[in-house]
Every structure is written in structure tokens, then in C-alpha cells.
Amino acid sequence: MEITDPQFVEAMMAEDSVVWALKNKIKLMGGTTFTLDGCAYIADIMRDRARNIVVMKGAQARITTVFMLRAIHALRYRKYPQGSIYYFPKKEAVENFSKTRFGPLIADNPCIRRHLKNTNSVNIKRVGDAFLRLLGASSTTDIQGKKDSTAVRSEPSDEAVMDEYDLFNEAIADMIPDRLLNSTLKLMVWLGTPTIPDYGIHKKFVDSDQKFRMIKCHACNEYTCITDEFPNSISYQKKNTHESYKPYFCCIKCKKEIYVADGEFVAKYPSRYNPKYPTEGISGYHVSHLITSNCELSLVMSRHEEAILDGSKMGTFYNSMLGFPYIPIEDRLRPQDVFNCCGDEQMQTSSTVGTAMAADIMKTNRVVIARKMKNGAKIIYMARVSGFDALYDLVERFNVRSACVCLRPYEESFRKFQARCGNRKDQYGNPNKVTVYGVEYRDKQRNLLKTDDESGIYVLHRTEAMDGSQVWIRSGKLEIPRRCEEVNVFAKECCNTAKTLETNEKTGDKTFRYREVGTGGDHYRHCVNYLELALKNLREYDIGLKGQLVTADNESSYDPLTWDL
């Protein structure tokens, strides 16, 4: 039955953006009209009243359209008195969107055009008394190492939508919520296709209630998530002998055909968001390309086959087809790689044999102490401690003979520590110095290591050092204590960095760079990077062997995998 009472229809349209878009037959790109046919998931997302919404999506999910229409509707019915801001990662993306999507959306739909007041800018539209702004969230200036964007700082807003979140500058993205401080609504929306795990949109999604589309099977009533179960959620059939086999979505239990139209969102972690309390928690949606109305399954399957044959295409397949993050095994350590290094022994409390120390310096330092072994090295102690005095106590307790420590951010304190170690005397008053180097990273440097003996500084090529520690951990030549709470932290921090290919915006140059992923930092990983150098400076008589000084200044000799004592 169609409801025709005009007052009631108008009330429904004011209340519900989905009804408004359907009733007005909103025209979209490519001559299509807004519809829920074959994409009912759109209505669920568009109607969500959560203060914080994250959508992790594959290609062609039409989510940008959903939030654009939702914002226009809210402004039209004066639900956002302070307006809405739609952020793209870059100014160029704004211009492109404005030209190809936003402009036509206004031009083709009188129900929208009627409510817009003219402004000088194509990217800022006035609806009633409030503004809808399309902005690029790229940084404009860099003030004392802190990124600053005028686009992010200016006027307040009730809603901030961030589209293609993985391409955002993180420092800029962190400033966006400040725009909502004066708002009673404070609506935040993160959208994007994932790239690597624990980064950007995936990191946000992980914190949400994680709603996946579950499809009910009419034959056995079981539910299947076609993305989670891919490729087991695909079967092949042919209608007659002349036809070729065609793929279809199948029930994971009984293998009968299932239909995307029977899907519903089900949260993996319902306790993290309760619709009764929309201002708390994050409401999260996963929208793969598979559940969109544009999905051509045979095309998806041929791309999957291509990706299996050519591994370099697998990342794109995961990201844009499945809507999942992906990283090749060689570009990020797994916790299991680290736990494989665990020996049987617990941490030690002291050492009579000479040892090497490495420390990452910040508010709570990470420190590891290791012994050189016949075939590699063995970490005998790891801890989180504060201040350089605590480090010096460990130098005494563990008979540390060589240390590599972050030169920054506390260079002055480091220099005092370095001098104290350099002037150290034994119990008879004879000089008994500990060799200490300050370490700093460079992104661009021809060699892995540059040594400045005079000022006691090592300059390490960051990417190569990270590559090196990853190989070392996987090599089986580094032993760590048996599993305990601190070893768990160590493993997590060793894995909280991933190698990605980055493109320089200005020059177009591509370089590999490790970026921090996950939560809690990658501090212990840097300790492992430094430890390789510190061990190299252990003299053979320090560790109970005769022989001459071996130093790290010979670059070709810096490779813990080739040590053979």
C-alpha cells in the first residue's frame, strides 16, 4: 500500500533520508536513480544514528553517495545547524569529485537545487543557514614539526566525513574532531578502502562493532558471510551441457545457492556499539564489492585467478574486491615469527659475561640486553624503564660492554650517559669504559651505516635497518627469553611496523618506507635494529674469548647473519 497523505509523506521524508531520496527519485551518476534494489545495505548505513560511524569498503560500494545524500538531507531539514564538512585526502580529489559527482548531483535534482543558495565557491554550498563544505585535508604548512592545515582549522561543523581515510595525513586527521567541539551532535564518519592491516580505515574498523553482511540460506537457514568465507562461498554450475560453468554464491554449510538480497548486517562485537546509546562507541560496517549491485561474479573470479598467478595483484584484489586489508608476508613480521625465537630460559637478572645493550628512548624507554653466541645472539633481558639512571644501573648489573641508544629526543641526557659510560672505572680504579653510540635514522643515505667515531654517532638507513632486523628475527639466529608478559609486548612492538611503497607527491619518486601500524608503537623493534650494532662492538675478550677489537665501522661486516665466532 502506498501512503499518499501529503503531510504524512512530508513528515516521513523529513525524518528519514532514505525515504526522502526514494520519494524524490534522486538522480545519480550515469543516468541512474537512487534505489535500494540489490543494495539494501545502503539503507541500513544511511539510517544509522551513531555519533561515530566507520565503513570499510571495496570498490563501487556507493558509500560516498550515501553520506553525501545523508548530509544534504540533514541540512535541508535543518538537522545540522553548524553544517557538514566532507573531507577528501587532497585538494585535487575535491575538485575531481566536485566536477564529476557533486556538480551533476545538484544540477540534475531540483529537490536539492531548490534549497541551495549561491556561493562563490563550487566546493561550498549553502543550504538554509548552514554550509556543506568539500575540503582537502592535505597539510599546508609545517609548524615546529607539527602539521597544520588551514582547511582543517577554520569554521565549526556538526558533521565531519573523511573519505579515503587511508590516504589522509594522520596528523591532520587527528585535528579534525576539534572542528566539532562546539557541536551538540559531533558526528564523525570514516570511509575508505583498506590498504594494509592495522592502519587507517582498518585500524578504525577494528575498534568498532564490526558489522558484516550475513546471508541466510533458504534451504538450511544457516548464515554465510560471503567475504569472510571467500573463496569457499563460491560454487560453480552450468545450466545445460552447452554452457560453461558459472560461479554463484553458495551456503557454506549446504552449498545451495544464496542471494545477496537476503543479507543483513550482523555485528561481530555487538557489545562495542549499542544503538540505544548512539553517542558511545563506533558503529562499523564492512561492505565488500561482492555485496554491491554492480558485482559481476565471473569477473571477480577471473581477477582472483590472475592474482593467484601473479602475487603482486593480490593486494589490490583483497582491498577493492573483498574490502580487506592485505600485506605480503615479506613486508611485515607476524607475532609468531617473534615467538619462534623464544628459548626455554627465563630472563636473567645479571651477567658476568660481557653483554650488549640497545635502548629506544622516550618517556618509557625500551631496553634489551643480549649476549653474543656461537651462532648469533641471545637476548637475556628486556624491560621498560624510565630515565638514563635506570639504564646505567642495568649497565652495571649486566656487565654491559657496548651500547647503542637513541641519540634523540633527549640528546643532552644521552650525552651525559655516554660520558659516564666512557669514564667508567673498575673496582681498582683502572679505566673500564663502556662503548656507547648514539643512533639516529636517515631515510636517504647511500650506505646502511655511517659512523662518526669522534662524536660517537651511528647514522642508520631506516628502511634497510628494518629489513635487516626482520630477516634476523626470521633467521633463527636470535634467541629471546621464554614467553612472558614482556615478551608479548616485545613481539607486538616488533610487528607494529609494515613496509609500504610510498610515492613522493612532488617528484613522483617511489620509495619503500616502514610505517607504524597497530597501537602502542614499534619501540622494541628499534631496539633490535640497534642491538645488531651494539653486539658488533663487543670485544672478544669481553665475552670470554681472546682476540682483537671488532668494530662496526666496517660496513660490509655489519651483518649478524654472517657472524661466525
Ligand SMILES: [Zn+2]
Ligand atoms: Zn544452506
